[in-house]
Amino acid sequence: MIIDIGDAIVVLGDSALSWAISKITGPVSHIGLVTKVVPVVEVTQALGDGIKTLTLPETMATARYGYCLHDNLFPLADRQKMVAWGLKQLGTPYAFADLALEAIDALTGSEKASIFFDQDGADICSQYFSLAAIQVGRSCGITPRKATPSDWLHYSLAQTSWSTQPIAK
Numbered sequence: 001m002i003i004d005i006g007d008a009i010v011v012l013g014d015s016a017l018s019w020a021i022s023k024i025t026g027p028v029s030h031i032g033l034v035t036k037v038v039p040v041v042e043v044t045q046a047l048g049d050g051i052k053t054l055t056l057p058e059t060m061a062t063a064r065y066g067y068c069l070h071d072n073l074f075p076l077a078d079r080q081k082m083v084a085w086g087l088k089q090l091g092t093p094y095a096f097a098d099l100a101l102e103a104i105d106a107l108t109g110s111e112k113a114s115i116f117f118d119q120d121g122a123d124i125c126s127q128y129f130s131l132a133a134i135q136v137g138r139s140c141g142i143t144p145r146k147a148t149p150s151d152w153l154h155y156s157l158a159q160t161s162w163s164t165q166p167i168a169k
Helices: 016-025 056-061 076-088 096-108 112-117 125-134 149-158
Strands: 008-013 030-036 042-047 050-055 063-071 162-166
Touching: 008 016, 008 056, 008 149, 016 149, 030 050, 030 076, 030 125, 030 149, 042 056, 042 125, 050 056, 056 063, 063 149, 076 125, 125 149, 149 162
Parallel strands: none
Antiparallel strands: 008 030, 008 063, 030 042, 042 050, 063 162
């Protein structure tokens, strides 16, 4: 498997909440940013207790399955800039309210709840990854506040320069 800093790790978690997220947004429920690969792969991500870094095995421990999204044409300098921004966010609180607002938007087919009541200064996992990506001009084609982990998975699958690689558990 090819894995580098700046790559995305997307998973379907094994909790009831992860299952519910996947039923609303698509086949994966969580996304994190690879911030270190040597000597062990580390994934920085927005979790219930805020933005923190876990090893890849720790990330996969609560996943049913996962993928590494790797862009073969992503320059190292941009990867480094994305990771530097991502690591500055460590400790940022998790946006529980935003998660609920995204569910309301998905169920109603509107973006009004999340637009009007978005929780500033806190992020859910996809907001965190999308905001890190936007630091180097990258996007999955959806505004960072609205992108889901599944949006990034689908984007990866549609790009010829990206490898969407299963992660063994």
